[in-house]
Structure formats: C-alpha cells, structure tokens
Amino acid sequence: MEITILKNKFVLKDKNKNIGYLKFQYPDDSSGKRNIGMNYIFIKPEYRRQGLAKKILAFALSYFKKNGIVWISFWTGKEIEQNKAYSLYEKVGFEEFAYQKDYYEKGVGVRLFVKRLNK
Numbered sequence: 440m441e442i443t444i445l446k447n448k449f450v451l452k453d454k455n456k457n458i459g460y461l462k463f464q465y466p467d468d469s470s471g472k473r474n475i476g477m478n479y480i481f482i483k484p485e486y487r488r489q490g491l492a493k494k495i496l497a498f499a500l501s502y503f504k505k506n507g508i509v510w511i512s513f514w515t516g517k518e519i520e521q522n523k524a525y526s527l528y529e530k531v532g533f534e535e536f537a538y539q540k541d542y543y544e545k546g547v548g549v550r551l552f553v554k555r556l557n558k
C-alpha cells in the first residue's frame with residue numbers, strides 16, 4: 440500500500456486502487472503557515488479494522504511535522520460520535536480540548552481534538 444499526497448488530501452492506495460483518504464485544510468488567516476485543520480479520514484468499508492486509518496494518520500502527522508506545522512486540530516462529526524471512533528485520535532496523541540453536548544441531536548455532540556507537533 441502507498442500514500443499519495445495531493446493538494447489538501449492524502450490518498451491511500453492498494454494496487455493503484457483508492458481505498459481511503461485524509462482530507463485537511465490550511466486556515467485562511469496567517470496561522471495557516473503553522474496550523475492544519477483536519478476535515479476527515481475515510482477508509483472504504485471492506486478495508487476497515489486493519490489499522491489503515493492509523494497508518495494514514497501517522498503518515499500525515501510525520502509529513503506535517505517535517506513541513507513545520509505546529510498545531511493540528513479537528514472537530515469530530517456525527518458518525519464519529521455515534522461510533523466512538525475518536526479513540527483512534529487519542530491513541531496517536533491528540534487531546535480532547537472541548538466537547539459540545541447535543542450539537543447534532545440529543546446524545547450526539549462534537550469534540551475538538553488538538554495535537555502539537557513542533558515547539
């Protein structure tokens with residue numbers, strides 16, 4: 440498997456077949472030279488539970504660190520909150536910074552995770 444870097448996306452491929460990606464964005468203000476906002480990670484259902492999300496996330500963190508990014512942040516989405524998949528982010532060193540209960544609906548909130556890469 441290999442990871443290809445596009446403008447705002449890391450694409451995970453298996454034999455030239457796209458099987459997942461991590462999408463990110465730079466902030467619109469001057470902090471964009473030091474910070475990244477992750478939008479989401481997606482792995483095709485038939486490839487899940489194989490550590491591939493962790494693999495693409497580790498690749499992204501290494502790439503961002505080498506390129507001088509200091510902070511990475513993201514808000515969890517509805518699906519992540521319902522599945523409790525945010526444990527992946529904690530495993531790779533993200534810290535929960537904020538929680539907003541019932542953001543989407545009763546019992547389904549959002550969490551803000553952050554990670555500092557460089558000091």
